[in-house]
Structures are given as structure tokens and as C-alpha cells.
Amino acid sequence: MARAAGRSLRILALVAGLxxxxxxxxxxxxxxxxxxxxxxxxxxxxxxxAPGAPPRLVQLFQATSMAASGDQLVIYDRGxxxxxxxxxxxxxxxxxxxxxxxAPWRVRPMPSQDxxxxxxxASQVRQLxxxxxxxxxxxxxxxxxxxxxxxxxxxNSVLVIDFDGRLHEFSMLGVLHRTSTLLSExxxxxxxxxxxxxxxxxxxTACACIIELDDAGLPLxxxxxxxxxxxxxxxxDGFGRLWTTDFAGQTLRMTHADETSSSVAANRxxxxxxASIAIDQNRLFVAxxxxxxxxxxxxxxxxxxx
Numbered sequence: 001m002a003r004a005a006g007r008s009l010r011i012l013a014l015v016a017g018l019x020x021x022x023x024x025x026x027x028x029x030x031x032x033x034x035x036x037x038x039x040x041x042x043x044x045x046x047x048x049x050a051p052g053a054p055p056r057l058v059q060l061f062q063a064t065s066m067a068a069s070g071d072q073l074v075i076y077d078r079g080x081x082x083x084x085x086x087x088x089x090x091x092x093x094x095x096x097x098x099x100x101x102x103a104p105w106r107v108r109p110m111p112s113q114d115x116x117x118x119x120x121x122a123s124q125v126r127q128l129x130x131x132x133x134x135x136x137x138x139x140x141x142x143x144x145x146x147x148x149x150x151x152x153x154x155x156n157s158v159l160v161i162d163f164d165g166r167l168h169e170f171s172m173l174g175v176l177h178r179t180s181t182l183l184s185e186x187x188x189x190x191x192x193x194x195x196x197x198x199x200x201x202x203x204x205t206a207c208a209c210i211i212e213l214d215d216a217g218l219p220l221x222x223x224x225x226x227x228x229x230x231x232x233x234x235x236x237d238g239f240g241r242l243w244t245t246d247f248a249g250q251t252l253r254m255t256h257a258d259e260t261s262s263s264v265a266a267n268r269x270x271x272x273x274x275a276s277i278a279i280d281q282n283r284l285f286v287a288x289x290x291x292x293x294x295x296x297x298x299x300x301x302x303x304x305x306x
Contacts, residue, residue: 031264035254035300036284038270042073042294045086045093058084058093060292066278067107067115068285072130073278073294074115075287076105083107083117085130088296096132108194109280110151116158118149125149125160125170140176143168148193150200154215161193161202167217180217196236203234203244210234210242210255223259232274237299238281249274249289256302271295 046055062079073086076099083097083105097117099105106118110127114135117126124139125146138149138158145163152159152169157177160168165184169177183190183202188211192203199220200213209225223242230247237243242255252274253263266274275289284297 031262031268035262036269036297037300039283039296039298040088042086042088042091042296043292045091047094048092055092058095060084060093060287060294062289063275063287063292063294065106066276066285066287066294067109068278068280068283069109069113070280072113073285074107074109075294076107077292078102078105083128083132085132096130097128106148108149108151111153116149116151118146118160120145120147120163125158127158136172136174138168138170138174140168140170142166142176142179147190150193150195152195152215159193159200159217161190163190165190169217182218183211191231192234194234194236197238197240201234201236201242203228203231205229205231210244224255224261233277235277235279235284237279237284239299239302241302243277243279243284245274245277252277252286269295269297 045058047058049055060075060077062077063075064078065076067074071088073088075084075086077084081099082095084093085096086093104120108116110116113130115128117128123143123145124137126134127136129135138160143160143162146160147163149158149160156172158170165188167180167183171177187206188204189206190202191205194201202211202213204211207222207225208229210223210228212220212223214220228244232245232247232249235243240257244253250266251263252266253261255261269286271286271288273289275287278285282299284299286295
């Protein structure tokens with residue numbers, strides 16, 4: 001009981017800004033050889049064949065958000081205002097939803113090839129089936145403007161981060177279980193939320209850092225305080241390492257659990273400008289801004305590269 005109470009006090013002190021975060025190690029200048037191995041490039045997609053009609057070309061332009069699950073990749077193309085599901089194995093794609101002009105949508109993976117669609121312009125999060133129909137909606141008077149959402153496999157629930165830092169936990173039936181105000185009281189300004197193997201990771205523009213959260217949404221530590229002033233996208237691999245891009249899309253950075261990190265210029269990956277990234281276990285998807293190309297890489301486990 002005393003240990004639990006002490007941990008709670010430390011968490012509250014961290015949230016209140018009374019305890020300093022661990023000092024991050026300096027980023028390595030050299031990108032580790034063998035960390036990423038090119039697998040393929042996704043481009044020139046075709047629609048599934050239909051009786052009596054030839055397949056048509058499905059073009060991508062600006063994939064600003066992606067959700068990966070096995071050989072299925074769901075892409076929000078903000079340039080064309082379309083939600084597209086891609087079957088990587090067959091190189092086929094189909095449009096499953098359309099958005100309004102430049103809608104600020106974001107997609108996150110769920111089990112059974114469903115996706116979470118975070119619609120800031122609609123003040124709700126929707127669970128979409130592989131065909132694009134709505135399986136469930138997560139909305140409440142407590143939810144004002146969702147920034148991001150993540151599925152929690154341990155509690156079979158959905159965690160939604162609001163624009164002001166409030167965390168809302170919903171059941172899979174769409175019922176709001178609880179709302180936490182710890183982060184909002186601290187002045188957090190969230191920009192992204194993803195689920196890792198054992199915890200959540202929240203990008204906070206206020207501290208220019210990433211906050212690791214436990215299963216209850218309580219902060220565990222600040223990662224890279226002041227080192228992410230222009231964080232563009234955030235993903236976590238199956239080994240718990242953080243992958244981020246900058247807002248300009250010029251750099252890809254990988255951060256270990258001990259906060260040591262390495263970064264590489266986008267052009268070294270064969271990309272002019274990164275629009276978004278997505279990870280499924282040990283597979284990294286990198287979308288190029290303006291061309292519609294998506295490069296797929298295999299991520300090496302820790303210790304398998306130099």
C-alpha cells in the first residue's frame with residue numbers, strides 16, 4: 001500500500017511539474033546500418049476487378065494519416081479527401097469513405113482490420129469496418145474536439161485524447177467510462193496518441209516532448225523534453241521504440257526506451273518529404289508528400305544492427 005501511494009504521489013508531482021524528467025541522451029549522428037531494410041514501394045494501385053468492367057487506377061496524392069495491420073493499409077488522402085483501403089499483397093485499393101474539404105481526419109488500427117477514424121471536425125471517433133461502414137461511434141458531451149485515439153487490447157476499450165489534454169475512456173459499446181483531467185490541468189497540448197506494447201505515448205507540443213502513459217492514462221515519464229518542437233507524426237514498433245517525423249517531413253527519428261536516439265534525413269530513405277508514417281510490429285510504412293508513393297521497410301530487432 002505504501003509503495004502504491006508513493007508511486008501515486010510521484011506521478012502527481014510529475015504532472016504538476018515538480019519533478020524533473022530524466023535528461024535524454026544526445027541523439028546519435030549516425031543512422032544504424034541494417035536498422036531498416038527496404039521491402040517494397042506501393043504505387044500505381046488498381047481497384048478490385050468487377051464483372052464486365054476493367055480495373056481502374058486508384059491514385060494517392062497526400063497520405064496524411066495511415067493505419068497498418070498485416071497486409072492491410074488504410075490511408076487518409078487529405079489531398080483527394082478520401083479514405084482508401086489498400087491490400088498490399090494484391091496491390092489493389094478501393095475508396096471506402098469520402099471527407100469534406102481538407103477534413104482533419106486521422107486513422108488508427110484496430111483488431112479484425114477495423115480502424116478508428118478520428119474526426120476533429122465532427123467531435124467524435126468512429127470505428128469503421130473494412131468496407132467503411134460505421135460499426136460503433138464514440139461520442140459524449142464530455143468530448144469536445146478529439147485529437148487522436150488508440151485501442152487498448154488489455155481492457156478492450158478506446159482511449160481518446162481531447163484538444164485540451166483530457167483523456168476519455170470508452171467501452172467498445174461506445175459508453176464513456178471515465179474522463180481524466182490530470183494532463184489538462186498540467187497544461188498539456190496533445191498532438192498525437194499511440195499505443196505501444198505495454199503503454200501509451202502522447203506527443204505534447206507544450207513541453208516539446210513525448211509523455212509515456214500507463215494503462216490508466218497516468219504519466220510515467222517525459223521523453224526527450226524540449227527535443228520535439230515540431231513533431232509531425234508518431235508511431236511505436238513492436239519492440240517499444242518510438243519513431244517520429246518532424247513537421248517539415250525532412251527527418252525520421254528513432255528513440256529507444258533508454259532515450260538514446262538516431263535520426264536520418266528523408267532523402268537518405270529515397271523520399272523527398274515525409275507526409276506520414278505507420279508501423280505494424282516490425283514493418284514501417286513511410287508516405288511521401290505529393291507523389292502518393294509509400295515505401296515499406298522491415299525494422300530490425302534491437303541488437304540486430306550496428
